[in-house]
Amino acid sequence: MSGSTWVQRSGLRWKFIWQVTRKELLSTVRDRRALVSSILLPLLLIPVFTVGFPLLLGQAFSGQQQEVQRVGIVGAPPQSLRSRLTADRTDSAGRRQAGVVLVPVTDPQAAVRTGTADAVLVFPPTLPTRAGEPSATVKLYAKVGNLKAESGVISKLNAALEGYNTELVSAGLNARGIPSSFLTPLRVQTLDASRPQEAASGQLAFLVPMFLLQFILAGGMATAIDSTAGEKERGTLEVLLVSPIRRSEVVVGKLLATCSTALLSAACGLTGLLLSGPVSRLLTPPARGSAGSAVTTGLGGQLSVTPVSVIVLMLMALSAALLLSALLIAVSIFARSYKEAQTYVTPISLLIVFPAIGLQFADFFGRAAGLYALPVVNAMVVILDVVKGTLNLPFAGLAVAVNLLVTALLVGLAVRSFGREAVIFRN
Template identity: 75%
Template sequence: MSLLRWLFVWQVARKELLSTLRDRRTLISTILMPLILIPVFTVGFPLLLGRAFSGQSQDRQLVGVIGTLPAALRAQLTQDAGGEVGVRLLPVTDALRAVQSGQVQAVLKVAGTLPTEAGSQSGTVQLYAKLGNLKAESGVISKLKSALSAYNASLVAAKLKERGLPASFLTPIRVQTLDASRPQEAASGQLAFIIPMFLLQFILAGSMATAIDSTAGEKERGTLEVLLVSPIRRSEVVVGKLLATTLTALTAAGFGLLGVLLSGVIGAVLLRGQIGAVAGQMGGRLNITPGSVAVLILMALSAALLLSALLIAVSIFARSYKEAQTYITPISLLIVLPAVGLQFADFIGRGAGLYSIPVVNAMVVILDIVKGVLNTPMALLAVVVNLVFTALLVLLAVRSFGREAVIFRN
């Protein structure tokens, strides 16, 4: 293509970019939202959960008791130890009603008499609590199980000492679990899957307004016919609109990447201490190498081209802006549904087939980068696949722009 033809392409792209820049809502969704939402969800949300979980250990929960607890066990339950506050015991008569009504957070029901030394007899304690409740699981249930386990251990230790046996007598083999994850993989936490979801969503949001306005919007305003009767080829019109749409998508992706890098800086500062340790298990501390950033940019570029071409190819069939939005809305499911599945990425085999699925491969590669397990050949395969599908969609769009039944479908 000669320089003059490329100038025609740029004129089309420039017109679409100027139209997009006039919309402040698009600028906000493209620039501000990535810088705000990504740090909020990758650092702020884990930090909030970390505070909530840590706060449970500092709360003195109310626990009902049915039956008689040994004095040593009562002391074990109510005492403060290891930076954790004990519970407060309250006699109740109906365990289920007491928990369900909120009178207490849990109930310990003693069946019979509990032993005060190991080997003499056995006893049973029934623990009533809302097992599906995250607050109860991380707070009172954890405390009660820990206290009961400690009481059992103290009885066994006393009996072993009485018999002149060491504490290791009942545990000849100790299991020591060590984390073999890469530092970056361990730091990414359980919420790492939201990063590729956000990046792809921002790319989609950034390209959507330009793609719809440059196709269905122009059809609705009656300006597309003027453009098509100009001395610009249909293919140049499509490439120009694709260029403008991709640039707005890449702008959103660029600010999304800044949001990811900003999350790493904020996470390094805020995720410290006891609360930070809990939050760090869920996500927030991102440490991406320069090489990974280069692959991330390449992956974002291929995803932006693919989504832009897809939006243009779909939007040109719409009669109006609103109809185009109706067509495009299901496309967001192509991002949301796989992103939800990324929560279970550890169960998914990382074969070439997975990296050959358009859009999905971009999220998988971005997740690999976040976790520090980037497979460069598979990432390059994903880029090539996205570019091939982009070319096919561009050909479809060029063909659609050449059909009067599509262009004048209003």
């Protein structure tokens, strides 16, 4: 009998649906690996990536500033410039920046490539020691594009050379009775006008939607595959289908079970996200500038949400869980075995990874209604809006409605597939 016939029958009998749901949930609970992927991983990984990873990057960058690098030199720099290069400094936040060690080299490129020196400065035969003398070019050899070099030795050398230039110009102006401010009549002060929550979300906020959606997918994947291809492989699906339960009720029961495990994983992920704020404040207290003002450090962020945004997050997670669960069931039913089903559903993760990569450039794109009409993508955009404090309720409502509509279509496809003997008895 076709799936459309089942849909046309009288209303769904929830007693049988709950029996199917309970059976699938008990099967999932017995699998400890599924519980670990649904509960422990979201609770641990989101704080690790939103707090630990940025903290690690921040320590790596600051470590390069505190590390003493070897810099090769070709030629003889003036003593004042040599002192600037080798002296320790303190930045505006009170952090120490170590100087460098100068070593003579003959081949600049070979010294950098072999690691003999982290960078090489090539000085011309005559270097100006006063402002007004003929200018000269100092060549800097380094691994441009290398994060370690860019955050360490290159920034140090550029700062020292720029400081030497400023020193010569200031000395020349003072000798003529002209204040140093003569060259900078206009100064620009940049002030952060973003919302407090957007400023606190950090530069890696785009990773949060990806992790939440990935956890929803991972949480529902084991239940969806086991309840379709797994039952095919064990020969228990045929027994279920010859029972008095309608096939539409079987599909809805399996959908609810899959969605439940997916939502459990999403809830644990959201809990880990909410915990990342206090953990971040505990581990990364704000540094103080020279005037005592707070200085934002690190790449991570903190999440502070309102009751409305929490409700939106829950609705968005529910709609995304239903959609992904229906997609997993509709795809897995075509597989002959559990292993084959895994190969079918693995590409679904690309639906999350590719848009998530693009979220880091979300500021370049306008928030048009069409973006919120894309299934799965809209969930990540709404979650990012919540994290950054730029939530638009009508667009969020559109995203939920689109996901529910696509879920209904996928459920209809699954019901139709469960009614086809060529699919059910494919093994």
